[in-house]
Amino acid sequence: MKKTVLSFLMLIFLGATVNASADVIFTETFDSGIGNWTVEDYNADGYTWEHNNNLSWNFTGGSGGFATADSNMSWANDWYDALISPVIDVTGYNKITVSANISYQHDVDGGYADVSYSVDNGTTWTPLQEWTATFQGKDEGPVSWNITLDAGTTDFMLSFEYYQPAWSYYEYQVDNVSVDASAVPVPSALWLLGAGLAGFAGLRRRQD
Numbered sequence: 001m002k003k004t005v006l007s008f009l010m011l012i013f014l015g016a017t018v019n020a021s022a023d024v025i026f027t028e029t030f031d032s033g034i035g036n037w038t039v040e041d042y043n044a045d046g047y048t049w050e051h052n053n054n055l056s057w058n059f060t061g062g063s064g065g066f067a068t069a070d071s072n073m074s075w076a077n078d079w080y081d082a083l084i085s086p087v088i089d090v091t092g093y094n095k096i097t098v099s100a101n102i103s104y105q106h107d108v109d110g111g112y113a114d115v116s117y118s119v120d121n122g123t124t125w126t127p128l129q130e131w132t133a134t135f136q137g138k139d140e141g142p143v144s145w146n147i148t149l150d151a152g153t154t155d156f157m158l159s160f161e162y163y164q165p166a167w168s169y170y171e172y173q174v175d176n177v178s179v180d181a182s183a184v185p186v187p188s189a190l191w192l193l194g195a196g197l198a199g200f201a202g203l204r205r206r207q208d
């Protein structure tokens with residue numbers, strides 16, 4: 001009896017241990033460029049996301065270089081541009097935590113900065129957050145989002161989109177993007193719980 005209960009508890013403990021670990025599956029500091037991210041110049045005006053290495057202009061709370069969609073740099077009339085991550089392999093994971101340092105300086109003319117993700121190679125996007133007021137990571141700290149993926153999901157992408165309807169001094173900056181992932185906690189814990197209970201029931205039957 002005691003041995004069975006101990007085995008049961010060990011199974012639960014093993015389940016908890018297996019599921020507690022999270023892997024860092026993607027990081028980007030933008031310190032040496034925008035890496036293998038892609039840019040989408042949706043308004044096709046030739047001005048879009050770029051790398052900036054001027055520390056004194058990094059308002060995200062990050063360090064070194066950063067990615068920016070900077071209305072002031074372009075003198076463009078409007079902005080509609082996205083910074084899109086490479087495809088990140090999430091095979092075997094269903095819990096994702098995305099974190100980033102963000103700075104968005106909102107202009108009186110309107111506009112927004114948003115973050116969204118895709119699990120179908122960029123065909124559809126699910127919003128995580130949209131800012132329509134100034135938010136600066138140097139004051140607010142990094143931002144993070146928890147996502148539960150459907151079983152069988154393999155591809156994960158992030159998009160940082162900037163819309164600005166008129167010329168502005170302001171900009172959307174991104175730094176220190178990180179994706180943490182952990183493996184399928186619920187089904188494995190349930191399986192272990194089931195195995196433990198089955199063993200316990202078997203012992204009870206033998207005792208009867």
Ligand SMILES: [Ca+2]
Pocket residue numbers: 029030031062063064065066175176
């Ligand atoms: Ca950086």
Ligand SMILES: [Ca+2]
Pocket residue numbers: 041042043044045046047048078079080081
């Ligand atoms: Ca553009």
